[in-house]
Amino acid sequence: MLTERQRMILNAIVDDYISSAEPVGSRSISKRGDVGYSPATIRNEMADLEELGYLEQPHTSAGRIPSHKGYRYYVDHLLPWTSANPAEIGAIRAFFADKLNQTEQVVQHAAMILSNMTNYTSILLGPEVFHTSLRHFQLLPLDGNHAVAIIVTSTGQVENRTVQIPPEISVSEMEKVVNLLNSKLVNVPLYKLKSQLYSELAEEMQRHISHYEELMKVLDTALESDHEQRIFLSGATNMLTQPEFKDVDKVKTILDLLEETPTLLKMLTPASEGAGIQVRIGTENKHEAFANCSLITATYSLDGKALGSIGILGPTRMEYARVIGILGVLSRDLTAMLAHWYK
Amino acid sequence: MLTERQRMILNAIVDDYISSAEPVGSRSISKRGDVGYSPATIRNEMADLEELGYLEQPHTSAGRIPSHKGYRYYVDHLLPWTSANPAEIGAIRAFFADKLNQTEQVVQHAAMILSNMTNYTSILLGPEVFHTSLRHFQLLPLDGNHAVAIIVTSTGQVENRTVQIPPEISVSEMEKVVNLLNSKLVNVPLYKLKSQLYSELAEEMQRHISHYEELMKVLDTALESDHEQRIFLSGATNMLTQPEFKDVDKVKTILDLLEETPTLLKMLTPASEGAGIQVRIGTENKHEAFANCSLITATYSLDGKALGSIGILGPTRMEYARVIGILGVLSRDLTAMLAHWYK
DNA sequence: GTTAGCACTCTATCCAGATGAGTGCTAACC
DNA sequence: GGTTAGCACTCATCTGGATAGAGTGCTAAC
Numbered sequence: 001m002l003t004e005r006q007r008m009i010l011n012a013i014v015d016d017y018i019s020s021a022e023p024v025g026s027r028s029i030s031k032r033g034d035v036g037y038s039p040a041t042i043r044n045e046m047a048d049l050e051e052l053g054y055l056e057q058p059h060t061s062a063g064r065i066p067s068h069k070g071y072r073y074y075v076d077h078l079l080p081w082t083s084a085n086p087a088e089i090g091a092i093r094a095f096f097a098d099k100l101n102q103t104e105q106v107v108q109h110a111a112m113i114l115s116n117m118t119n120y121t122s123i124l125l126g127p128e129v130f131h132t133s134l135r136h137f138q139l140l141p142l143d144g145n146h147a148v149a150i151i152v153t154s155t156g157q158v159e160n161r162t163v164q165i166p167p168e169i170s171v172s173e174m175e176k177v178v179n180l181l182n183s184k185l186v187n188v189p190l191y192k193l194k195s196q197l198y199s200e201l202a203e204e205m206q207r208h209i210s211h212y213e214e215l216m217k218v219l220d221t222a223l224e225s226d227h228e229q230r231i232f233l234s235g236a237t238n239m240l241t242q243p244e245f246k247d248v249d250k251v252k253t254i255l256d257l258l259e260e261t262p263t264l265l266k267m268l269t270p271a272s273e274g275a276g277i278q279v280r281i282g283t284e285n286k287h288e289a290f291a292n293c294s295l296i297t298a299t300y301s302l303d304g305k306a307l308g309s310i311g312i313l314g315p316t317r318m319e320y321a322r323v324i325g326i327l328g329v330l331s332r333d334l335t336a337m338l339a340h341w342y343k
Numbered sequence: 344m345l346t347e348r349q350r351m352i353l354n355a356i357v358d359d360y361i362s363s364a365e366p367v368g369s370r371s372i373s374k375r376g377d378v379g380y381s382p383a384t385i386r387n388e389m390a391d392l393e394e395l396g397y398l399e400q401p402h403t404s405a406g407r408i409p410s411h412k413g414y415r416y417y418v419d420h421l422l423p424w425t426s427a428n429p430a431e432i433g434a435i436r437a438f439f440a441d442k443l444n445q446t447e448q449v450v451q452h453a454a455m456i457l458s459n460m461t462n463y464t465s466i467l468l469g470p471e472v473f474h475t476s477l478r479h480f481q482l483l484p485l486d487g488n489h490a491v492a493i494i495v496t497s498t499g500q501v502e503n504r505t506v507q508i509p510p511e512i513s514v515s516e517m518e519k520v521v522n523l524l525n526s527k528l529v530n531v532p533l534y535k536l537k538s539q540l541y542s543e544l545a546e547e548m549q550r551h552i553s554h555y556e557e558l559m560k561v562l563d564t565a566l567e568s569d570h571e572q573r574i575f576l577s578g579a580t581n582m583l584t585q586p587e588f589k590d591v592d593k594v595k596t597i598l599d600l601l602e603e604t605p606t607l608l609k610m611l612t613p614a615s616e617g618a619g620i621q622v623r624i625g626t627e628n629k630h631e632a633f634a635n636c637s638l639i640t641a642t643y644s645l646d647g648k649a650l651g652s653i654g655i656l657g658p659t660r661m662e663y664a665r666v667i668g669i670l671g672v673l674s675r676d677l678t679a680m681l682a683h684w685y686k
Numbered sequence: 687g688t689t690a691g692c693a694c695t696c697t698a699t700c701c702a703g704a705t706g707a708g709t710g711c712t713a714a715c716c
Numbered sequence: 717g718g719t720t721a722g723c724a725c726t727c728a729t730c731t732g733g734a735t736a737g738a739g740t741g742c743t744a745a746c
Contacts, residue, residue: 025739038689043740061696061739140479140495148501152483152491160501237598240591248589255580368708381720386709404708404726 002052007078008035009045010054014066014074018317021243023063068282068316071294075279075320084325088117092329096337106337107308108232110330115235118323120314121258125268126230127155131305133189137181139174139222141165147174149222153190155302155338163222166214173209177219180205193223231264242315244292253289258313263287268309270299277324277331282316294318298331302338310334345395350421351378352388353397357409357417361660364586366406411625411659414637418622418663427668431460435672439680449680450651451575453673458578461666463657464601468611469573470498474648476532480524482517482565484508490517492565496533498645498681506565509557520548520558536566574607585658587635596632601656606630611652613642620667620674625659637661641674645681653677 002010012032016024026039026046035042046064049055054070057063066074083089095113096106107124114122136152145167151159165174180201188196197219206212236258245251257263267285270278280295296318297311310331312323345353355375359367369385372378378385389407392398397413400406409417426432438456439449450467457465479495488510494502508517523544531539540562549555579601588594600606610628613621623638637659642649653674655666 023739027739039739040689040691040741041687044688047741057740059696060741061694063739135485136483138481138483140481142478142495142499146499148495148499150493150501152485156485156489156491156505158491158493158501158503160503162499234602237595237602240595240598246591248583248591248594251591252580252583255583259577259580366708370708382708383710383720383722384718387719390710400709402727403710404706404728406708 002049002054002073005037006045006049009042010049010066010070010073011078013046013055013064014070014078017065018319021315021317023058023065025063028063066317068284071281071316071320075281079324080321082321082325084322084329088326089329091117092326092333096333106334107230110310110334111232111234114310114312114326114330115238117326118312118314118319119235119238119241120312120318120323121236121238122234123258123264123268123311123313124232124234125265125308125310126232127153127157127302127307131189131302131307132157133187134185134193135187137178137185139163139178141171141174151190151223154187155307161222161224163218165218166211169211169214169218173211173215177205177209177215181219194220197223231261231268233258239313244315244317250292254293257287257289267295268297268311270297270306270309277327279320279324292316294320296320296323296327298327300331300334300338302335307338345392345397345416348380349388349392352385353392353409353413353416354421356389356398356407357413357421360408361662364658364660366401366408368406371406409660411627414624414659414663418624422664422667425664425668427665427672431669432672434460435669435676439676449677450573453653453677454575454577457653457655457669457673458581460669461655461657461662462578462581462584463655463661463666464579464581465577466601466607466611466654466656467575467577468608468651468653469575470496470500470645470650474532474645474650475500476530477528477536478530480521480528482506482521484514484517494533494566497530498650504565504567506561508561509554512554512557512561516552516554516558520552520562523548524562537563540566574604574611576601582656587658587660593635597636600630600632610638611640611654613640613649613652620670622663622667635659637663639663639666639670641670643674643677643681645678650681 009029012029012035013024016028026042029035029042030037030039046055049070050057050064053067054073055064056067056070058065084092092113095109107126111122111124114124132153132155134151135154136150138150138152140148140150142148142162145164147163147165149161149163151161153159181197184201185193185196197216202216205215209215236255239245239251239254245254267287277296277298280297282294283291285291285293285295290313292315293313294316295311295313297309299306299309301307310327312318312327314323352372355372355378356367359371359375369382369389372385373380373382389398392413393400393407396410397416398407399410399413401408427435435456438452450469454465454467457467475496475498477494478497479493481493481495483491483493485491485505488507489505490508492504492506494504496502524540527544528536528539540559545559548558552558579598582588582594582597588597610630620639620641623640625637626634628634628636628638633656635658636656638654638656639661640652640654642652644650653670655661655670657666
């Protein structure tokens with residue numbers, strides 16, 4: 001258990017280090033207006049805090065920098081969990097007032113806004129497939145052999161896929177099948193579409209429709225879920241402006257990881273439903289490349305179900321308070337907008 | 344006019360520098376098996392080549408590096424314009440055999456293949472809007488107030504956009520209009536859709552349809568061409584592995600430019616139709632940030648019209664021969680595949 | 687409990703000299 | 717005349733030592 005003074009000093013050190021990226025010494029802490037102690041006193045406390053594991057010393061005669069444990073304590077106990085400041089809130093609101101477009105575009109632009117505002121890297125996960133269902137299915141013939149299968153989801157996303165139509169299947173038959181699908185599969189979650197197709201419709205189709213085999217093959221590819229979750233990245237190069245990443249090799253491992261969609265997906269998937277804003281510091285992110293990074297994530301939702309998430313990636317020395325404020329406002333607004341938009 | 348020996352020496356220097364990224368000296372050229380002259384002779388020629396502007400010296404006692412003019416000469420006159428080697432061709436072919444999906448996915452994956460094969464950054468421009476026309480238009484109601492406008496193009500791309508439907512417009516009226524559009528606007532190039540709507544259909548609609556004003560507003564947004572051309576980037580971080588970009592600041596200006604879609608678009612748009620493979624060296628790219636980069640582009644087409652283009656961005660010291668070979672094979676195959684796919 | 691003072695530690699920076707790659711020039715060679 | 721060996725010269729880079737400065741830990745005084 002830390003004393004009040006230790007908490008204050010730890011707070012001051014983290015704050016200082018966040019803005020300077022240099023080890024902070026006892027003198028500079030002592031000189032701050034809000035700290036009424038001499039450097040010597042601060043030094044004693046710093047030695048204690050180091051022994052407790054909250055601070056680290058790069059070398060004997062350098063100042064202290066917060067350890068991961070120190071950041072963790074800072075985030076959990078010292079951070080002012082304020083909302084974003086009015087100017088920032090204004091910018092976010094203006095963005096939503098402006099862009100009442102389709103979900104995906106909003107999400108994409110939100111990523112840009114975020115990275116511009118924070119100067120960190122923003123990662124957005126598009127509306128999640130698991131919680132969306134089929135609203136409408138359609139096949140548009142392109143020519144004799146091909147058609148576009150169009151799937152409209154409950155969140156208004158449109159997925160499309162070109163399929164090959166065997167010549168022996170007639171247009172009228174195709175139409176019959178599409179109607180059947182629309183009457184039976186609407187409101188079924190996307191990821192269940194295929195199993196549902198086999199369990200509920202196969203029998204009926206087999207009775208009424210010729211060329212059953214070929215048709216099923218077409219539908220199978222049409223409903224193929226390449227619904228890979230969409231990931232929108234913005235401001236990846238902001239990493240390059242951080243002094244801790246002035247080493248090209250280090251930054252490369254990070255940027256490479258950012259190009260790996262599956263990894264990002266795993267990272268952004270919230271640990272527990274509705275956990276609100278999560279902060280993962282340094283090695284708490286499972287990846288070695290992110291050992292010196294922190295990731296702050298929030299989710300946005302529709303009908304109380306998490307639809308996607310928003311993440312900000314920066315150095316462990318990150319402006320936690322500000323980012324958390326902005327993320328909070330944005331995720332709330334995104335949720336509100338989706339609710340209003342899709343009732 | 345260069346002598347044969349000068350050409351050979353220039354060729355050797357460029358080759359050497361491409362693989363080493365270090366200024367090359369007379370001795371190392373002399374030691375190559377295919378050059379039968381002593382360092383002194385080479386030095387004399389090098390001095391001449393420098394005077395002619397083909398070589399540069401970073402400082403007095405360093406070796407020579409090719410100037411932009413030198414690279415240009417190399418590309419125009421010395422380069423073996425061979426095709427890619429069998430292994431590379433095999434990899435490309437395997438990719439096309441595997442991925443007979445929709446155009447956009449193919450393009451996206453092609454970008455990845457390219458950057459992996461070359462270790463440079465690949466930039467692909469998706470099928471171009473100017474040369475595609477409307478194949479089918481459709482409005483799918485989502486709820487009382489919204490509908491998804493779906494535009495299928497002649498190349499099989501599907502664009503979609505959510506629009507707001509004023510309550511006073513009835514479903515049957517909407518259907519009438521959609522049918523009208525499909526009968527009158529099919530095969531009209533996308534970028535002409537809106538003007539055509541006003542010039543050819545406005546009058547007829549005004550006569551037959553109530554709520555004309557509101558309807559036009561809906562159609563106007565529905566046909567809005569946010570057909571921003573799609574750009575697929577891959578391997579942007581490969582830039583970081585190049586020794587000439589070990590300076591974080593330099594690489595940042597490049598990566599930042601890569602995030603600017605409009606700039607890339609301008610760069611990748613071919614200077615002249617059907618120009619085949621183009622090589623832009625250093626400052627020939629209009630942007631300062633690319634002063635030390637070269638961009639090699641090729642186009643792929645359908646019915647003889649350029650549909651999109653493929654680009655490889657690397658340092659001016661780039662493996663021109665190899666990249667050109669690979670790009671040639673890929674653009675031909677992409678063209679062939681599109682032709683086969685959409686007849 | 688707090689603070690001033692001081693010796694100590696360690697890094698970063700600067701400078702001088704050594705190193706070596708590579709050139710340009712001259713003179714000799716074929 | 718073209719080619720090459722030899723040599724002096726240049727210049728970036730590397731090395732090691734000296735120095736400055738930031739910051740600590742400890743002790744003693746307040």
